[in-house]
Amino acid sequence: MARIYTPAQFGGYAAIVSCAAVIASVSSLRLDSAIPVVPADDVSAISRLALILPVIVAPLALGAVALLPEEINQLKSSFADGAWLAIAIVAIMQGVTAVTNSLCTRRGDFVLAAFVKVVQPAAFAGIAWLLVRDLSVALATSWIVALLVGTRAFRGLGLVSGWRDSIDACRRAWRYPVFFAPVSLLDTLTQALPLLAIVSIFGTAGGGNYSQVQRLIGAPLMLVGLAVGQVFLKHAGDLIRASTPLTPLFLRVFRNLVILACLTVVVIVFVGDWALAVFLGHGWRTDTMFLILVILPVVFRTIVSPMSSVFLLYGRIGLVALWQVSYFVVTALAVFLGRSGASLDYLLATLVCSEFMMYLTYFLLAYFLVRRVDRYQLGLK
Template sequence: MSKLVMRLRGASSSAFLRGVAALMSGNALATIIPLLTAPLLGRLYAPADYGVLAQYMAPAALLAVFASLQFQHAIIAEQTDRGAGGAVWVVLVSTVAAVGLTILAVAVLWLPLLAESTVGGWFALLPLSVAVSGLTAAGSFLANRNRHYGWIAQLQVIQVLTSVGLSIVLGFMGWGANGLLLAYFLSQLVLGTAYLWLLATLGDTLNWPGIMQLRLIVRRHWKFPAFTLPSGLLNQTNMQMPVFALTLLGDTAMLGSFTRARQLVLLPVTVVGHSVAQVFRREASELYHKTGSCRELMLRTAGGLFAVSIGPCLLFMAFAPWLFAVYLGPAWREAGEIARILAPMLMLRAIAAPVTTILFFAGRQVLDLALTIVSTTLIAGGIFFGWAVVGTATSVIWAFALGYGGIYMMYFGVCFFVAKS
């Protein structure tokens, strides 16, 4: 951790370091809690239970992309606080519309598809997930703009405590997959309520701007729904493709092992990365617009993230099957084998993900969309080969890991050139 701070100190302001420290503390707690409770949860729930949860979260994640139409990026991009407040209202109006459309879609698909699925009646709560996604986008980006990093960190911890605590209680009650789903929904409800409160506390900057002002903001930032939205949708589709492929193969237990392995391996390598990403987006944007370059900050940030993430990556590659079997229980050894495959790819994600925000504030949404289309083609081709030709769950996971590893390196190289105008 100290290596990261030293690398950033040479090119970053104290405000950057304070922001990273605030978010890092919240992310650290939000990471430690699931890791400490994982042995208990691993013995209360089977891999198939987590597979059912993944089958709900995959479509919920896709719908979440639509909630804000990606106008949350306009909250950062606006030059004035009044404009940022107007962008928040654009996000909220978009979210209301997205919730209405989700209710309609669930009603239409209920009898022919959703009611008899493994997830069943829980799909009726998809509109709640969409609403929380929109509120989170508006609240977190506004808090980020105002440098309220402590609030963001606290809300992360509250959500994790709610989800993990309820999962344990319901696990002891023998609820199985329903326990995981209920805990997930209640934690979302808590998060949505918290972000509503956060927006209310910043109400002096959120006066209703009027329809004309909203139209001006939409026109000024039309590239976000035109290019960032399809790019975000394709990115999320890429991440969820293994879930859909494993579901089609009918291997719910392998799906649960995959999602749990991805989650647990991702936790330690992104505890710093997520914190840095939120602050990097703000500080690099200011640096880029003032000086025309944020390349030095990008390289120092990436170097620090590599120093932090290489250790956990090597640890998982060497000992993941044994670690999962001992820590989570014998039923999770297969998840350890999957973690070994995913570890290098997730390390590359931790390094590359923060710097890809350069594409947004540099106005390169068209380039981002082009890169995403290339990425989707590669991932879809690889996973289709693993699913349709080889026909094994392991081949699907290998295709996903190798494809995304190459994609993250491609994004990093492109952002290196974009970082200097």
């Protein structure tokens, strides 16, 4: 595909992916995140409502963004015809698929959850390579395929009746749309901000080079992080409900993720330039410094994010919200300072520093929270 499509085409595609992800993050008002932790009697009721909300929320959010003047929404000129429709379809499909993942996590059906995650990129690659020559069409179709595969998770929900129970369950879970949805929006917007800034400042070609490295090297790391995060959420929830100390599991997961991250960086330093140059062909930027600057923020996120569910399990959503607001402000400040430089590398280096500082803070907050709760359970106040 790197020999079929140009970096500029991949940059436009990456901008579509980022915009859709931002909208999808709040398309179900984060009721999907309540599914693994609510009482068993509320699972079907919450899931039923979370499934229908993306069809309503995503188009409304996209319409509000599309109507912004070009002076504010500078990406309008970067989008090709049909991009807004692709964003709408992807955002809806992602929102509904998030409910699939939450149901699989609740039931411990990690095979289906993993299969859905594998099917989507595989379908995208096959469609974009063999059937069409439009990355946005291939992207939207691949998410439809992934959702069709994941519909098995909806068995037994009773989508026709029981809506009164769904409303009552939503009232009991009001903290998720009120507190967790804004936090999730800030999280995805903060992660999308670097790419969107690169596309608007350095053009779609710069965004294509940046996103391609993140996709080829960072995506496997993030996939591991997501998988580990789901398993950690399941077992951490079981330990908390059994009043068993969580610190040993927390530190074991952290240690293993650090080892994985260090091995990844070592491989990039020694063979990353050569391997990507051979894999991508001519026209792509693959020098080692560029690769390291792009991948380090993904490494920090992969190490820390899987264990961030402890805030949800302990009901400390306010603390996450405070960190998330700080994270967004620091990232926006890093983008503002970095854009004043003459090169893309300067902006990337600024982002690496801000990401390290914020994810180190995030880890320490999670660790001390787990330690404090464990010590309280052991009577060591």
